[in-house]
Amino acid sequence: MPDFDLDSHFFNPDRSNLEAIRKLGYAFVDAIVDSVLDTQNQPFVKDNSTFNINIPKQGNDLWELLEEVRSQILPRTVNFQNPRYMGHMDSVPAAITIWADALVSAINNNMLSYELAPVFTQMEAQLMQWFGNLFGMGTDCFGTLTAGGSLANISALLLARNWKQPQSKTFGNSNKLVAFVSDAAHTSFEKAMNVIGVGKENLVRVPTNQRGEIILDELESAIQKTIREGKQPFFVAAIAGTTVTGAVDRIQSVGEIAKRYECWFHIDAAYGGAGIFTPKLQPLFQGCELADSLTFNPQKWLWVARTCAMLLVKDKQHLVDGFDGELPYMDDQALNFGNLNLQGTRRTDSLKLWMALKAMGTSGCRYLVERSLDLSNNLQQWVETSTELELVCEPTLNIICLKSSNPKISNATLRQQWIDEGKLWLSLPLWKGDRILKAVVLHPYAG
Numbered sequence: 264m265p266d267f268d269l270d271s272h273f274f275n276p277d278r279s280n281l282e283a284i285r286k287l288g289y290a291f292v293d294a295i296v297d298s299v300l301d302t303q304n305q306p307f308v309k310d311n312s313t314f315n316i317n318i319p320k321q322g323n324d325l326w327e328l329l330e331e332v333r334s335q336i337l338p339r340t341v342n343f344q345n346p347r348y349m350g351h352m353d354s355v356p357a358a359i360t361i362w363a364d365a366l367v368s369a370i371n372n373n374m375l376s377y378e379l380a381p382v383f384t385q386m387e388a389q390l391m392q393w394f395g396n397l398f399g400m401g402t403d404c405f406g407t408l409t410a411g412g413s414l415a416n417i418s419a420l421l422l423a424r425n426w427k428q429p430q431s432k433t434f435g436n437s438n439k440l441v442a443f444v445s446d447a448a449h450t451s452f453e454k455a456m457n458v459i460g461v462g463k464e465n466l467v468r469v470p471t472n473q474r475g476e477i478i479l480d481e482l483e484s485a486i487q488k489t490i491r492e493g494k495q496p497f498f499v500a501a502i503a504g505t506t507v508t509g510a511v512d513r514i515q516s517v518g519e520i521a522k523r524y525e526c527w528f529h530i531d532a533a534y535g536g537a538g539i540f541t542p543k544l545q546p547l548f549q550g551c552e553l554a555d556s557l558t559f560n561p562q563k564w565l566w567v568a569r570t571c572a573m574l575l576v577k578d579k580q581h582l583v584d585g586f587d588g589e590l591p592y593m594d595d596q597a598l599n600f601g602n603l604n605l606q607g608t609r610r611t612d613s614l615k616l617w618m619a620l621k622a623m624g625t626s627g628c629r630y631l632v633e634r635s636l637d638l639s640n641n642l643q644q645w646v647e648t649s650t651e652l653e654l655v656c657e658p659t660l661n662i663i664c665l666k667s668s669n670p671k672i673s674n675a676t677l678r679q680q681w682i683d684e685g686k687l688w689l690s691l692p693l694w695k696g697d698r699i700l701k702a703v704v705l706h707p708y709a710g
């Protein structure tokens with residue numbers, strides 16, 4: 264490959280290309296600031312046309328490639344910087360976490376083992392204990408970062424299966440196990456039942472009220488029915504911030520039911536977990552001390568650039584026993600997260616999370632969470648005073664579900680009209696059989 268220019272791609276230890284790499288980096292910073300962040304007045308998506316990857320034989324010039332990204336890729340992205348985007352649980356990342364993410368890539372340490380990421384192993388371990396303490400999960404709490412809430416929920420179900428039937432770790436067969444979540448819980452629970460080999464059929468979806476909170480009597484009856492059928496309940500989850508309405512189950516009561524029937528108690532706070540930072544929402548988290556595990560995604564309501572999610576456990580030993588990993592090619596006396604996680608090689612996302620927490624402080628987290636509650640309250644008032652709209656249910660967090668009250672205009676039509684006018688980008692989730700409109704008020708300048 265005589266015409267391959269090594270210095271274009273890697274930093275040369277003789278430092279000859281140091282300034283060239285720096286200059287290209289600055290151009291990326293300019294692209295991020297000017298063409299990604301400074302787009303608040305631009306459309307939600309500028310260009311919906313199909314994109315073609317077009318891989319060349321001869322590598323492109325890096326400056327031309329950056330220009331192609333600017334002209335061909337960025338216009339096709341969804342513009343979360345537009346404060347009128349409120350569709351899903353997608354936040355604009357806090358600026359420090361964008362730069363931290365680049366740093367994570369540059370350092371490229373590996374969370375597989377202590378020897379490949381010593382400082383980040385310490386950082387992640389301490390952060391997991393810090394969050395566990397924040398949720399009141401007891402002195403032996405621990406956890407691991409994961410690539411998203413789905414993976415955290417899948418991991419929780421795996422730990423629960425291995426705790427209830429340790430033999431299934433070795434022989435694979437899990438016998439007659441049944442798990443319980445509400446009908447408003449995220450679809451990752453079905454995925455999890457598939458992955459752990461217990462099967463989706465053995466996931467009982469318990470009915471919820473209009474707001475999306477699990478009905479406690481229905482949960483208990485469902486568990487009792489399962490026992491009468493000769494099956495073994497092993498897992499019960501409470502949801503803190505359901506995907507559609509942002510409802511929070513009564514954590515304490517669900518936890519008590521789970522314990523009464525000797526089940527693993529999981530809290531899916533992937534979305535709502537950030538509520539722990541404000542005294543306004545802290546009462547909703549009463550009962551977290553009962554939880555064996557808890558999912559929380561700072562990448563959602565804590566404005567940390569993706570990916571950044573976690574699975575916390577009440578007892579570190581559950582992670583050790585549950586994953587039962589081995590890394591014979593590493594120092595096995597050290598704390599190796601590769602043994603405590605479904606992933607092996609993993610990014611050091613702890614740096615983003617730690618920098619976000621250091622930069623904002625807990626009072627900054629509280630301010631931002633409360634600000635989003637206030638902004639969603641404005642939206643709620645707008646809906647309540649409108650003659651054309653009505654609320655679907657009373658909101659709990661910063662998620663407002665609404666619908667058209669004009670029988671001549673469907674929710675789908677209204678949504679498209681608002682998107683075309685650049686007025687609002689809301690999503691159209693299925694809720695209790697109907698398509699409704701959902702606004703997740705995450706943009707700190709939403710409105």
Ligand SMILES: Cc1ncc(COP(=O)(O)O)c(C=O)c1O
Nearest residue numbers: 411412413449504505506533534
């Ligand atoms: C309540 C809840 N749990 C879990 C998840 C899955 O998280 P992720 O998309 O990070 O896998 C979601 C996603 O929206 C969610 O709303």
